[in-house]
Amino acid sequence: MSSDLPALVPIPVPATAVPIGITDPVVKARTELKAALAAIEVKANVPRRVSRTIDDNVEAARAFSRSNPALAGAAVIAAAVTVGGIVWGLVRLYTR
Structure with a gap:
């Protein structure tokens, strides 16, 4: 007959956390340092964080762009016009 107690299932612990229940002070110190x-x-x-943000x-x-192709095209055109206007304005200020 099996026990009525639920089996202990190990809970995954993130790499930045310390598992509960470590009693040996040396092992606990090493785990905390890790x-x-x-x-x-x-x-x-920072490069990994920037890469993940850019990917997202x-x-x-x-x-x-898949859900609204017309709006995506309009946004690309608006961005191009804005960048072109900024460059044109900077060149005009520089040449005067």
Whole structure:
């Protein structure tokens, strides 16, 4: 007959967290250090964070262009006109 108690299922712990229940102080210190270093790497890795943000924005732009192709085209034209106007204005100010 099996026990009525539920089986203990290990809960996945993120790399930046320390699991509960560690009793050995040396193991706990090592685990805390490992988690702290992982957290520093996550926060300090700016190129990876920028890359993820750019990927998210590109995916959002693609989804928008799939759902509203006419508005996406108008947005591209408006952006091109804006950039062209800014460049034209800067060149005009420079040449005067």
